[in-house]
Amino acid sequence: MPNPTKNRERQADDLPLSGLEVVEVAQGVAGPFCGRLLAALGANVIKVERPPKGDWSRKIAPFLSDDNHPESSALYLYNNTGKKSVLIDWETESGIDTLTSLVSKADVLIEDWDVNYRESAGLSTEKFNSENPGLVEICVTPFGLSGPYARWKSTPIVQLALGGYLSIMGYPSKEPLMLPGHQPDYLAGLNAHNAVQMALFERDIDGLGQFVEVTMLETLTNLHQIALEMDGAVRVRNGHRQSSLSRRGFPPGVSTLPADDGYVTFGGGSVAIWEQLCLMLGRRDLSENLDLDNLDEIAELRGEVDEIMTEWMKGRTREEVFLDASRNWMLPVAPIMELHEVLADPQFNQRGLFQDIHHPVAGTAKYPTLPFVTSDPLQEFKRAPLLGEHTEEILGR
Amino acid sequence: MNGKKSTTIRSSGALKGVRVIDLTRVWAGPLGTRILGDFGAEVIKVSDPRLPADRMGGLYGKLNRNKSSLGLRLDTEVGRRIFLELVTISDVVIENFRPRVMPNLNLTYDEIMKANPSIVMCAMPGYGAEGPYAEFPAFGSTAEAASGVVSMLGYTTDRPIQTGMSYADPVSGLNSVGVVMTYLRRSRATGKGQYIDLALADSPVCMIGEYLVANSAISHLPTERGNEHPDHAPHGVNRADGDDNWVAISVTTNDEWQALCSVIGGDRLSDSRFSTQDGRKRFEEDIDAVISDWAKSRDTVSIMTQLQEAGVRAGRVSNNQELLNDPHLAANDFFADIDEGENGLKRYDGQSIRGNILDKSEWKAGPILGQDSKHVLVNLLGYSEADCAALAIDGTSVFNDESSTQR
Numbered sequence: 082m083p084n085p086t087k088n089r090e091r092q093a094d095d096l097p098l099s100g101l102e103v104v105e106v107a108q109g110v111a112g113p114f115c116g117r118l119l120a121a122l123g124a125n126v127i128k129v130e131r132p133p134k135g136d137w138s139r140k141i142a143p144f145l146s147d148d149n150h151p152e153s154s155a156l157y158l159y160n161n162t163g164k165k166s167v168l169i170d171w172e173t174e175s176g177i178d179t180l181t182s183l184v185s186k187a188d189v190l191i192e193d194w195d196v197n198y199r200e201s202a203g204l205s206t207e208k209f210n211s212e213n214p215g216l217v218e219i220c221v222t223p224f225g226l227s228g229p230y231a232r233w234k235s236t237p238i239v240q241l242a243l244g245g246y247l248s249i250m251g252y253p254s255k256e257p258l259m260l261p262g263h264q265p266d267y268l269a270g271l272n273a274h275n276a277v278q279m280a281l282f283e284r285d286i287d288g289l290g291q292f293v294e295v296t297m298l299e300t301l302t303n304l305h306q307i308a309l310e311m312d313g314a315v316r317v318r319n320g321h322r323q324s325s326l327s328r329r330g331f332p333p334g335v336s337t338l339p340a341d342d343g344y345v346t347f348g349g350g351s352v353a354i355w356e357q358l359c360l361m362l363g364r365r366d367l368s369e370n371l372d373l374d375n376l377d378e379i380a381e382l383r384g385e386v387d388e389i390m391t392e393w394m395k396g397r398t399r400e401e402v403f404l405d406a407s408r409n410w411m412l413p414v415a416p417i418m419e420l421h422e423v424l425a426d427p428q429f430n431q432r433g434l435f436q437d438i439h440h441p442v443a444g445t446a447k448y449p450t451l452p453f454v455t456s457d458p459l460q461e462f463k464r465a466p467l468l469g470e471h472t473e474e475i476l477g478r
Numbered sequence: 479m480n481g482k483k484s485t486t487i488r489s490s491g492a493l494k495g496v497r498v499i500d501l502t503r504v505w506a507g508p509l510g511t512r513i514l515g516d517f518g519a520e521v522i523k524v525s526d527p528r529l530p531a532d533r534m535g536g537l538y539g540k541l542n543r544n545k546s547s548l549g550l551r552l553d554t555e556v557g558r559r560i561f562l563e564l565v566t567i568s569d570v571v572i573e574n575f576r577p578r579v580m581p582n583l584n585l586t587y588d589e590i591m592k593a594n595p596s597i598v599m600c601a602m603p604g605y606g607a608e609g610p611y612a613e614f615p616a617f618g619s620t621a622e623a624a625s626g627v628v629s630m631l632g633y634t635t636d637r638p639i640q641t642g643m644s645y646a647d648p649v650s651g652l653n654s655v656g657v658v659m660t661y662l663r664r665s666r667a668t669g670k671g672q673y674i675d676l677a678l679a680d681s682p683v684c685m686i687g688e689y690l691v692a693n694s695a696i697s698h699l700p701t702e703r704g705n706e707h708p709d710h711a712p713h714g715v716n717r718a719d720g721d722d723n724w725v726a727i728s729v730t731t732n733d734e735w736q737a738l739c740s741v742i743g744g745d746r747l748s749d750s751r752f753s754t755q756d757g758r759k760r761f762e763e764d765i766d767a768v769i770s771d772w773a774k775s776r777d778t779v780s781i782m783t784q785l786q787e788a789g790v791r792a793g794r795v796s797n798n799q800e801l802l803n804d805p806h807l808a809a810n811d812f813f814a815d816i817d818e819g820e821n822g823l824k825r826y827d828g829q830s831i832r833g834n835i836l837d838k839s840e841w842k843a844g845p846i847l848g849q850d851s852k853h854v855l856v857n858l859l860g861y862s863e864a865d866c867a868a869l870a871i872d873g874t875s876v877f878n879d880e881s882s883t884q885r
Contacts, residue, residue, distance in 0.1 A: 230786070305643070
């Protein structure tokens with residue numbers, strides 16, 4: 082079994098990606114999140130930023146310093162742990178030469194150049210691979226380099242709309258809701274990491290790299306909980322309850338409801354869980370009398386069961402409900418945790434999910450590391466670089 | 479199959495020759511192994527032979543395509559022995575049971591590693607193999623709550639609500655692919671296996687990293703909910719013509735604002751209060767009212783197209799049926815039409831990773847339980863037809879395809 086408490090002691094030279102050279106020109110979240118994963122697993126990731134301001138995520142709130150210092154953007158700090166920062170203006174002639182020379186020695190290039198940018202900057206998809214046939218170039222964009230939306234622009238809310246996520250979040254009587262933060266970018270970043278690993282696996286066999294594309298729209302479309310066809314049905318948003326996977330819908334009690342100090346989510350879907358829930362509520366009669374083939378009856382009972390559960394939770398905290406339902410009834414139930422509670426959670430902390438990292442401008446903060454532990458220990462996370470901090474080390478000037 | 483033929487000398491998916499034993503159920507695990515299968519890995523789904531065999535199509539079809547099925551009881555001595563024989567000729571084992579299940583079957587990582595020291599084993603429990611919640615049941619819908627993501631989802635002044643899509647599942651499924659591939663590559667290079675403990679609840683935590691970093695350093699940071707952006711306006715959804723039709727619009731620069739004004743026209747937006755980002759944020763409601771008036775009688779596709787062509791970030795709120803008919807996805811050959819025999823040809827979302835590492839031409843429908851039992855036992859493990867008959871009689875395995883040995 083992995084031992085997370087002793088888990089961050091490994092030397093850089095025996096990590097799984099030790100020796101892998103990565104150049105990252107991608108900005109923001111998607112490409113950099115991919116680079117962050119590679120760095121955490123031992124790759125040497127050189128983040129190339131354009132002067133004077135560098136990655137656009139440096140300008141995004143929240144900031145850790147009072148004066149909104151660009152070295153203290155939490156978004157930048159989180160997504161660029163363990164990398165080196167080099168300043169190169171690749172839009173100048175000497176700059177593109179410097180970048181090309183850097184990439185000619187690299188194993189992986191992470192970029193986010195869309196069609197419009199490629200045309201204006203004269204960057205073909207063969208440019209780097211033709212000079213370095215072993216190069217794996219991953220291109221992460223909202224819509225990809227071909228198709229009717231290829232020249233369109235995006236933000237998380239636009240992406241979540243087109244990708245079908247907004248349509249299932251929120252109440253049916255109100256406007257659809259977006260997922261918080263930069264979810265399309267993070268999802269595409271995970272996918273980009275997977276794509277890089279696939280391409281490296283193939284390169285291990287025949288020595289050849291390749292150009293691989295990951296788009297946000299396809300990433301989102303790929304991750305729906307249903308087969309899109311869904312027997313012709315439209316999946317609708319369902320407020321505080323789980324969205325249906327079919328016309329049948331879930332049994333009652335698959336819902337997010339208030340306890341004394343916040344909200345609790347009850348998972349489910351099977352008859353066994355529904356019956357177990359009724360036992361916990363002391364209402365065996367509900368499951369005994371319900372005909373689960375009568376869809377109208379189920380629909381009617383959903384509201385009633387929400388009320389029974391809400392009444393049952395009166396006088397109980399989220400934690401009390403969570404521990405009772407999980408331990409004594411083996412029900413999939415969890416509190417909606419606030420962010421400061423997540424940071425203090427005993428389970429996450431026992432697993433070593435967070436690590437304190439000090440940064441000379443932003444100070445010390447607690448960073449999520451990786452969502453897994455391994456039998457071989459992983460390395461300690463290192464802070465994000467200052468803008469251009471490693472220019473001299475890497476370019477010799 | 480509708481996949482484009484690869485244009486390089488590489489004629490099949492990147493993971494050809496990789497064998498994966500899939501013990502996963504529900505969503506996160508099957509998604510991860512399905513992705514490996516999409517890229518050519520031989521994914522052998524091991525299921526209890528007593529389960530019903532008639533599942534096809536729908537979510538099962540989506541999550542289990544490109545897999546074969548071995549019916550095998552792991553809780554008998556014979557079944558366990560066969561499983562460990564399969565481990566000796568495999569590269570990866572993935573399971574998402576609660577932590578006590580594999581030890582109860584005497585199939586700990588130590589036992590599995592004894593059979594094959596190069597094996598990469600990925601466990602995907604709810605909260606992790608150890609710790610105070612280790613044995614608690616978890617679904618994607620509850621793990622997302624525990625991760626903090628849901629605390630940030632809801633209407634601005636209202637309660638938090640769940641994503642409705644069990645967000646921890648797809649995130650964890652994507653994570654499993656990257657980490658398994660990382661250690662598989664190392665195993666191929668060094669012969670060294672690895673045990674990976676990937677917790678369902680940990681995955682979404684890493685998707686809101688910036689907010690957790692900020693919260694750890696700054697006290698009383700407000701939780702942001704709703705569709706509003708902290709700095710930019712307009713930013714949200716607007717009702718279009720029709721019953722429940724919406725378009726998302728986001729303006730992030732002055733140029734985009736000018737473009738929006740030119741598309742909407744009239745003089746209600748040419749107000750000096752709106753000329754700066756700060757002004758637009760301050761008078762966001764007034765702007766939203768103008769956009770809503772303009773949008774309510776127009777259809778979503780024309781709004782989105784007109785705005786995007788003028789340089790404004792906009793997208794219609796697509797539902798699953800609209801996604802299935804999205805012209806951009808179709809133009810990029812994203813979908814996969816899978817022949818499901820009696821079900822006919824069914825259209826699924828394909829792979830979101832594009833490139834020569836992908837070859838859709840050999841994709842196949844999700845298996846019927848036990849359809850490949852004979853292939854695995856006879857062709858891979860060297861059992862005889864008579865052995866198979868005995869395994870069928872004592873219930874260790876199940877055989878649902880008489881022709882499977884000829885494949």
